[in-house]
Amino acid sequence: MIPEPILLMGGTGAIGRLSARALRAVYPDLPLLIGGRDLLKSREVADEIGQAEGVVIDPRAEDLGLGDRKVRAVAVFYADERLAGLRFAQDRRLPHLSISSGVYEIAPEVATYMHSPSAAAMVLGYEWLVGATTIGALVCAKAYAKIHEITIGALVDEQDGGGPAVAEDFERLSQMMPAALTRRDGSYVWRSNDDARAEFHAIDGTRIEAAGFSSIDVAGLAAATGASNVQFNIATGISSSRRRGEPKSTEIIIELAGEDHDGHPLRTRHAVFHPGGAAQLTALGVSMILERLAGLDGNAPTPAGLYFPFQVIDHATYLSRLQAEGGSIVPLDAERAGPN
CATH class of the missing domain: 3.40.50.720 (NAD(P)-binding Rossmann-like Domain)
Structure with a gap:
């Protein structure tokens, strides 16, 4: 049949x-x-x-x-x-x-x-790249008993156009959403102007200037984790792979802060990476x-x-297929404070 x-x-x-x-x-x-x-x-x-x-x-x-x-x-x-x-x-x-x-x-x-x-x-x-950001963040969140802050930095390679429909979406969203939905100290606020300026470090450590972006990831991650501070920032530039002389890629930097399962402060950075770019x-x-x-x-x-x-x-199946396509969740660094 x-x-x-x-x-x-x-x-x-x-x-x-x-x-x-x-x-x-x-x-x-x-x-x-x-x-x-x-x-x-x-x-x-x-x-x-x-x-x-x-x-x-x-x-x-x-x-x-x-x-x-x-x-x-x-x-x-x-x-x-x-x-x-x-x-x-x-x-x-x-x-x-x-x-x-x-x-x-x-x-x-x-x-x-x-x-x-x-x-x-x-x-x-x-969600940014239809689940890549939230699944990546929730996988990384397993190391935490409590999460206080989630900061997402999405780097889109300037050669990663994605087609006319994607360009139309970005133009429409940038015109209609000059402010960025953000959770701050437990309240939902809108960042704009200087408050929406941000920066993050790419996989290779390069400092990237970014701007706040209204992604539904903010609401989804806040609801799923209880984090009182959640923000999403986006930038267009040169991806880490292209700076190494390789083809374009896409990367999503995930920064988490909170407490580990022993009650100690913990701060981690990971990146969701895909060698084919945002569209793939x-x-x-x-x-x-x-x-x-x-x-x-x-x-x-x-x-x-x-x-x-x-x-x-x-989530486990997603990670398996991501790896099969050459992508991964890359650990970048972590800060852990043990008992005195």
């Missing part, structure tokens, strides 16, 4: 293609629908991926122009202002993943979920979420609910 396909809306873009390839690498017989605005382009990408069909998406139609054909799950790779993909998924009780909205744009999606909370699983995939790390998270939403791994599909990516993906 041929399984129902997964619909990739915006599957012709850079992230969509990489996500399709990531799914194909693990599930060679999984059928995919590559949805886009241009049928010829959709079919070209489908032929490239294999075991896939190119379709045109009509965001104004309740059925997206797909008629009554069956679909297993829906992933959206662009800013879906009409919530066309979510409406389609909710009407058919299908799991849904969207990765392009900013933290200020989630209200319509949350409202849709609240109206039909038992329809299907819905993942707010707006994003595709890893997308493919693993879709795997779980649809139950492709042989386990029960993710039940109805509203989720962060880190709640859906198995």
Whole structure:
């Protein structure tokens, strides 16, 4: 029996293609629908991926122009202002993943979920690189009994464009979010102007000037760890690998401070690293979420609910696949104060 396909809306873009390839690498017989605005382009990408069909998406139609054909799950790779993909998924009780909205744009999606909370699983995939930051931080957090501070520094290589859709997302978010959502002393505040200026050190120790960024990672990590201080900063520049004369990469610096399991102060720095850049790390998270939403791994599909990516993906499996792609969580340094 041929399984129902997964619909990739915006599957012709850079992230969509990489996500399709990531799914194909693990599930060679999984059928995919590559949805886009241009049928010829959709079919070209489908032929490239294999075991896939190119379709045109009509965001104004309740059925997206797909008629009554069956679909297993829906992933959206662009800013879906009409919530066309979510409406389609909710009407058919299908799991849904969207990765392009900013933290200020989630209200319509949350409202849709609240109206039909038992329809299907819905993942707010707006974490930086779709789970890479939060999973990395939570893995590193295992060394702590209490976490007081989490500081994230995302370095995007200036050669790591990610495609037109990614560029549109960044332009939209930078215009709409001049201030950065931050948790400070237990309160949520918005950093702006000089308060939003920041710096961090890359994997190779280079000092990087950065700026505050409103990522939903702040809210997710604060809720998961109880940390009273959480901030996210981002910078564009030269990645550590390229400074060594190697190809571009992406790196996420994770700084934690708190108490270890013996009650002693502890401060650590790690980096999530991927040699393929931000797009490939994003595709890893997308493919693993879709795997779980649809139950492709042989386990029960993710039940109805509203989720962060880190709640859906198995962390150990994520680390294993990250390493298989040449990535890793790199320990940088730590400060531990023992008993006097």
